[in-house]
Amino acid sequence: MPETNPIVGNVVTAVATAIILGLGGWLLGVFEKGSDAANKEVIRAVLVEEMKTDEGITYAARISEIDGHLIGMETRVTILKADLDALEENVFDLASE
Numbered sequence: 256m257p258e259t260n261p262i263v264g265n266v267v268t269a270v271a272t273a274i275i276l277g278l279g280g281w282l283l284g285v286f287e288k289g290s291d292a293a294n295k296e297v298i299r300a301v302l303v304e305e306m307k308t309d310e311g312i313t314y315a316a317r318i319s320e321i322d323g324h325l326i327g328m329e330t331r332v333t334i335l336k337a338d339l340d341a342l343e344e345n346v347f348d349l350a351s352e
Contacts (some may be wrong), residue, residue, distance in 0.1 A: 294326050
């Protein structure tokens, strides 16, 4: 029996320590905060993965790309409008001669 006393003592100490640390962590909200952080990371990872096109480009990058194309088109339309206005003026000048 004397050999089992140190083992029992160690087991009791380990259990008591686990209970005290577990209770302390629960009171401080450590487990809840860790769970919330894990949930947020999982949600972010899912959003990043789901917010991609079939080509693997994120929607934000795709929208930015489309915006750049629209700006280029708007610039070309403005230039074409100016050219058409100048052409219209030239046609009126020729018609008046």
